[in-house]
Amino acid sequence: MLSQTVEYALRAMSSLAYRPNDLVPTSELAETTKVPSNYLAKVLQTLAGADLIMGRRGVGGGYRLSRAPEEISLLEVVNAVNPVERITTCPLGLDNHGPNLCPLHRRMDEAARLVMELFGSTTLADIVSGEGTPQLPLCSESMTQQIRIERAGK
Amino acid sequence: MLSQTVEYALRAMSSLAYRPNDLVPTSELAETTKVPSNYLAKVLQTLAGADLIMGRRGVGGGYRLSRAPEEISLLEVVNAVNPVERITTCPLGLDNHGPNLCPLHRRMDEAARLVMELFGSTTLADIVSGEGTPQLPLCSESMTQQIRIERAGK
DSSP states (O other): OOOOHHHHHHHHHHHHTTSSSSOBBBHHHHHHHHHHHHHHHHHHHHHHHTTTTEEEETTOEEEEESSSGGGGGGHHHHHHHSOOOOOOOOOTTTTTTTTTTOHHHHHHHHHHHHHHHHHHHHHHHHHHHTTTTOOHHHHHHHHHHHHHHHHHOO | OOHHHHHHHHHHHHHTTTTTTOOOOOHHHHHHTOHHHHHHHHHHHHHHHSSSSSESTTTTTTTESSGGGGBBBBHHHHHHOOOOOOOOOOOTTTTTTSSOOOOOHHHHHHHHHHHHHHHHHHHHHHHHTTTTSSHHHOOHHHHHHHHHHHHHOO
16 A cells, blocks of 8 residues: 555655755665665655755765654655645546545545544654664664663763 | 545446445446546456455456455455555564564554554445445435435335
8 A cells, every 4th residue: 555665765765764964865764675776766755855955965965864764754755755635626527526525535535534543643752762662664683782782871 | 645546446346335236337437437548447456356346347247246246345455556564573683673673664664554443444335335425435416316226215
């Protein structure tokens, strides 16, 4: 249901959310997210186009989040690549329906509403905090331990 | 979020659900669903491949539902064209995650679960009954009146 591109965009944003102040090279992002480099480059361009990340070219270049992880919802990431949209008027353009949806389109709209609510209420910070689970997004056992040590030191 | 193909497949199935015992010509389905004929033909082939509808070629030919509208959920229709899948194991293949999802993939799995629940609990019969709303799927004012008269006569 959620596209491969959505999955990859969410991985890339999660990866950047671990280091919100650093410019992370695309090669490093490709490794952490396990996304093919060419595909990832396109996803990053789209995310930059939506002003969710900022890039700098050349030596020492890379990408970083445009805002703090606490201020970026998963829904913004999803919408940047594959927008989730509510149905506000009859998709068939039927005059007698208009904004009054039939049972079919009410269900489809409800699906969009549920997903928007779920992703809209979760930020990148929520995701990478790992709260309520020992698993951190994108992190192997050794990366998890390293992050835990860094966080404990702060 | 739900693809154009999903929308078209649900329209086609709803249209057939109004007349579950008739072979409906593709041209008539294209008109009712407002789906371009070529696109609709492909969608119908996919639905037939998933055994949700049966077709007969030639004069007097067309498509009809394989089962009663009460026995076909919207989820089966969605799954025939764009499967909604739960996430059962780490999509990155991380050893230390496995079936224990991280917060990112738990959210993505939850989105799939919500949509599966919504569409899995609704049948084509629920949709075309028009219960709780004056709008019937795919129906103009005159078609709605005609269906109401037919139903009242039964």
